[in-house]
Amino acid sequence: MAGVEFLKGHGTENDFVLLPDADGELDLTDALVRALCDRQRGLGADGVLRVVRTAKLADAPAGVEAAEWFMDYRNADGSIAEMCGNGVRVFAHYLVRQGLAQVGEFPVGTRAGIRPVIAHADGTVTVDMGPVTVFGRSTATLGGREYPGVAVDVGNPHLVCPLDGGLEDLDLTRQPGYDPAVFPRGVNIEFVRTLAPGKLRMRVHERGVGETRSCGTGTVATAAAALHLTGHNTGEVTVDILGGQVRVTVEDQRATLTGPAVLVASGTLDQSWWDSFRAS
Numbered sequence: 185m186a187g188v189e190f191l192k193g194h195g196t197e198n199d200f201v202l203l204p205d206a207d208g209e210l211d212l213t214d215a216l217v218r219a220l221c222d223r224q225r226g227l228g229a230d231g232v233l234r235v236v237r238t239a240k241l242a243d244a245p246a247g248v249e250a251a252e253w254f255m256d257y258r259n260a261d262g263s264i265a266e267m268c269g270n271g272v273r274v275f276a277h278y279l280v281r282q283g284l285a286q287v288g289e290f291p292v293g294t295r296a297g298i299r300p301v302i303a304h305a306d307g308t309v310t311v312d313m314g315p316v317t318v319f320g321r322s323t324a325t326l327g328g329r330e331y332p333g334v335a336v337d338v339g340n341p342h343l344v345c346p347l348d349g350g351l352e353d354l355d356l357t358r359q360p361g362y363d364p365a366v367f368p369r370g371v372n373i374e375f376v377r378t379l380a381p382g383k384l385r386m387r388v389h390e391r392g393v394g395e396t397r398s399c400g401t402g403t404v405a406t407a408a409a410a411l412h413l414t415g416h417n418t419g420e421v422t423v424d425i426l427g428g429q430v431r432v433t434v435e436d437q438r439a440t441l442t443g444p445a446v447l448v449a450s451g452t453l454d455q456s457w458w459d460s461f462r463a464s
């Protein structure tokens with residue numbers, strides 16, 4: 185049997201299994217995503233990026249037709265998310281490395297809409313992350329403490345909680361509590377410390393994954409929230425995460441995200457392993 189082609193990649197150590205599926209033929213069930221992302225019984229990853237031609241998608245969201253390629257993103261628990269900022273960089277880098285797109289600007293379809301990217305010759309990618317909306321205040325709870333924060337929509341939902349200290353001590357092995365009335369679809373929760381003006385350090389607990397070493401949409405939400413809290417709508421911010429550093433530019437409630445994208449390996453999944461998850 186032929187098996188199923190995969191690649192492994194990461195953006196600031198937020199890691200993904202990529203599944204090339206130009207013609208939209210893979211039957212990617214939740215159980216398969218969970219197995220692929222499992223670090224013991226699968227390949228291990230924070231999420232899956234299925235690479236599919238937009239024209240071949242059965243359920244393409246409205247408005248993405250102009251993008252030749254669609255990033256079908258799934259969280260490690262099998263859930264579908266609207267957008268993934270690190271994933272879209274890795275996705276764009278893959279397209280260029282495969283000769284499916286050229287260095288320079290091209291659009292990528294996502295469930296949050298089209299995201300124009302600029303793939304740079306050095307492998308870094310700049311993403312136009314679209315509208316960024318601060319939509320209120322809410323509170324996270326963790327270890328019996330309350331952490332007031334800012335609610336931000338980057339296509340997907342975020343709660344950004346500023347800290348004065350203690351970032352390294354947080355136990356993010358557990359899901360922090362949040363208000364489901366504010367976040368009915370769940371939420372990614374960022375804890376952030378300002379190191380200097382325009383320089384932040386962040387940790388994140390991602391919806392559908394757990395603590396990850398980086399979250400691209402989370403860095404954008406964090407930058408927008410930090411600017412908002414100091415009375416600004418625009419600015420340039422670097423964000424340190426456990427897996428490296430990214431640069432965020434916020435302009436009139438839109439943002440760009442620049443950071444690295446790395447392809448680590450490619451191979452073939454055993455067809456019988458794949459088939460064993462299809463029916464479940």
Ligand SMILES: N[C@@H](CCC[C@H](N)C(=O)O)C(=O)O
Nearest residue numbers: 265268269270340399400401
């Ligand atoms: N790691 C991603 C975000 C992935 C989706 C998120 N877990 C959600 O459910 O919204 C990023 O780099 O943005």
